[in-house]
Amino acid sequence: MWIVDSVCAYNWPCNCVNTKRQKVLYCCYFEDTALWRRLAQKKRKRPEKSVIEEAVSEVLEKGQSINRTALALNISRAGDSSYEHCPNIGNRRIFTTEQENMLADYLKTASKMCHGLTRHQAKKLGFDYAVANDICPPKWKEVETATDDWLKGFMSRHKDLTVRKPESTSLSCATSFNKASVSTLFEKLNTVLQRYKFSPHRIFNADETGCSTVTNPPKVIAERGSKQIGQVTSAERGTLVTTLFFINAAGVFLPSVFVFPRVNYKDIMLNNGPPGALGLAQVSGWMTEDCFVKAVEHFAIHVRPSKENPALILMDNHTSHVNQSG
Known part of the structure; x- marks a missing residue:
């Protein structure tokens, strides 16, 4: 008690x-x-580190008074004064702030061009840049690459960079995606929609994807917040099975079309496969003009388009899709 x-x-x-x-x-x-x-009364909450750094920058670089800066940022004068004489500049760094910003801009630009750098390539880039500026540490020269600690610190100082899983993007898709092509596409799409008055559930998107023995692209460093990261891949995919899907925004999808790398198709190839799927055979496993005509017939069987109830298929400009019979 x-x-x-x-x-x-x-x-x-x-x-x-x-x-x-x-x-x-x-x-x-x-x-x-x-x-x-x-x-006693509760003490004032300790300000964030970013606020302290901003206050120190205002006093040391811009010549503002301590009292005015402390009042503007709502921090105590004593804390501002103590940080003025001992600013936190971090550990010893290999590159200056300007040099690191140039490296970060290069990584962002490479990612936007679908040639993003992996962790190992980023460390190699840092090593080459250090050698070019004659500031390479001895430890880097021994292994001819930057260390993991440097990359970790570099990523922590540049919060707008992150490690992302890129999506495989063919070279033709990467070069054809520009403002002029996209504007032309939407102009033609708007004309067709106004002419035929398609219902939303009658507009389908058709696209192929492939299952290959080639490994998936590794994670690369890109700008944080970007929704999709591209990575140019080789046209050689090894053993390939192409799958064509038809789906619309209403959630309706049709049985898939599979193109197997065989000369002749056999029903055993679709054992335990999706019900109603169409199986085709082509030596390379790629979608060809003849295979695409059969895929369109497969689409017509399930959708049953007519003059009174038309249907629209949206697809890319692959050579197999440009066929008079289709």
């Missing part, structure tokens, strides 16, 4: 109130042990 009394074992004043600082001191004792409890 705690007992509050005006008599202290050490003859200290008790129950005193300091009206100037609005702090109350109580002398409490339990049996023969005297303890002091101090009930």
